[in-house]
Amino acid sequence: MRRVTIKDIARMAGVSVTTVSRALNNAPEISPETRERILELCREEGYRTNLLARSLISSRTNVIGVILSDISGPFHASLALHIETCAAQLGYQVMLCSGQPGSDRIDQLFDLLISQGVDGILLTSASNSAIPLLERYQSTVPTVLIGATFAPVSSSMRINSVCTDNYVGGQMAARYLHSLGHRQVAYLGVRQGSDTHLLRHRGFLDAAAELDMTVDTVWNPASHSTSESGYQMGRRFFLKPFSHTAVFAVSDLVALGIMQAADELGIAIPEQLSLLGFDNIDYASLPKIRLTTISQRTEALAGASVRLLTELIRQSDGMEFTQCLLTPELIQRDTCREICTEHKAAVQKSSRRSYLR
Amino acid sequence: MRRVTIKDIARMAGVSVTTVSRALNNAPEISPETRERILELCREEGYRTNLLARSLISSRTNVIGVILSDISGPFHASLALHIETCAAQLGYQVMLCSGQPGSDRIDQLFDLLISQGVDGILLTSASNSAIPLLERYQSTVPTVLIGATFAPVSSSMRINSVCTDNYVGGQMAARYLHSLGHRQVAYLGVRQGSDTHLLRHRGFLDAAAELDMTVDTVWNPASHSTSESGYQMGRRFFLKPFSHTAVFAVSDLVALGIMQAADELGIAIPEQLSLLGFDNIDYASLPKIRLTTISQRTEALAGASVRLLTELIRQSDGMEFTQCLLTPELIQRDTCREICTEHKAAVQKSSRRSYLR
DNA sequence: CTGTTAGCGCCTTCAA
């Protein structure tokens, strides 16, 4: 059962295909009555534009490709959904791909998406290894990198990116813990391979130094930041004697593992130890978790990156590069407390409200 | 900067476009040396097949459309990612759309995807309202419904679907609670509008009746099942005196809200009250939550639906309909306990292991 | 206002 084409309609209406095309595209040079007659006919016959054919000519598909280079976490899942929502509002469809980083899977995905004729590509990645890749492909198709980081001095960057300001996030974390009275803290889970982590770490250390706060860093030897690795690091950390009053976890997932370890070893959070996360994944707001954390604002990331990408698609002169840094946001919940215990009641009281919103 | 086409290559190689096409498609009737020469040239020139053009002829795009008709929950997000992974393995790209149900947004998405030439469509929906929609579109494009339910006697269904067996899930829940010694239980959160819920409810009631277990049902008047509505129902339920020893929540999200309410009112789970969820969303396995639940097995759902869809695409005779029912699975964690308390230690002990896996 | 003509990039007969 063949689909009805513009040609069929033309024949049935006794006009040329051009006329039908014009009716379909609201062209100005056509009489209102023929247009109506044709549109009516299209409706009756269940005509549907073949967008492939149209794209072949216009070389625009109104589709953007999204590559999740690391779908280990809920953070990326949520990001993808927000991207879709935002893209839809701007009239774009989303073609979703996921590829474990490493190997040349990501390259293949780029090639595939370009072959499919996407108008632009959004790539999420936590490591800088994506940058040369982008530099290679961005002359072929507008591309925006999401969530990877770059050095504080970045004017030389020849890519487009949208990113949480991890350095500032680290600073915020340090300042917040300091403001609660903590003077000796541990930073758990930094991975050497993740520039995101390193930058966050640097921000934390710099601010801590200014404030005279002691920081001990526990590195994560694993290649990914999972709650399991958090659990392992937490256990190892807690089993030795320690005098820190707060722990900053490199991510919420890691923080969850740490909570689990603390639970099992009878360390009360936040009574004995404050715990601060990073990301604000959905989990963090759940009852019984209620992790205080620095939010990456997924929705803002999605919105900014989609807007930037569509901007690039529209202009396509492409000789300018934009780096967009989003300031993270402190979300206070129940896992950090002041060292002098007097304000705790107030924090507790606000818990239900912030959960419900 | 125009993309290099098959024609350019042909000119450069001094052959016809046909020959180039053949080289590209591993056609048998071509000499190995010309093929190699041409492929080499393509590589040098950075030639990329224009899949739009190819699809225009073959009328196959190797793209499947995925419509999430309700992205309120993490369940669907996770499902989407699994679908993508599975589709990729079978050589299909995924075009992702999300539309709040109601209105005619879903219709538009169908039309859009069909216009884009997708080879098939996967629709997730929890309500039967999707069925007439499917019946309308499936003659145009192979379609599979995921996660919506249907009556136990369903041979008359004229659609393709993959679905957790909610009736059996309800039965499992009842039998499990009964086996732990519970004789008076409450079922919180059933929505009249959700056939999924109703079927689950029926299975639960039927099994409970057989086992002589008393069930009180608390209906959810809200239009969605969120943790907030669970919280509200939980509060209302707990504030009146009750003699039930266990609560079956219609979904994990609702269960989380109930946990929160119980927490606030000082009701200990599972010591005073056992709580059983449904879905096994990612959250459920988190430390400090550790919800015992009936799993929908997202990955299996994704796999089965993608396989069924690709099957339909391949055959496309389309006169047969398949309903695939997946048996849910009980995931024991820490929120249900035996009424005679002696076995509890064993359950506790296994908790860490099941979290880590 | 409408129709004719010529492609977009590719594949597929058919003939050489």
Next chain:
DNA sequence: TTGAAGGCGCTAACAG
């Protein structure tokens, strides 16, 4: 083994 011609469904000049 190769090439020429036609067409997939649509749009965009250019004439009428």
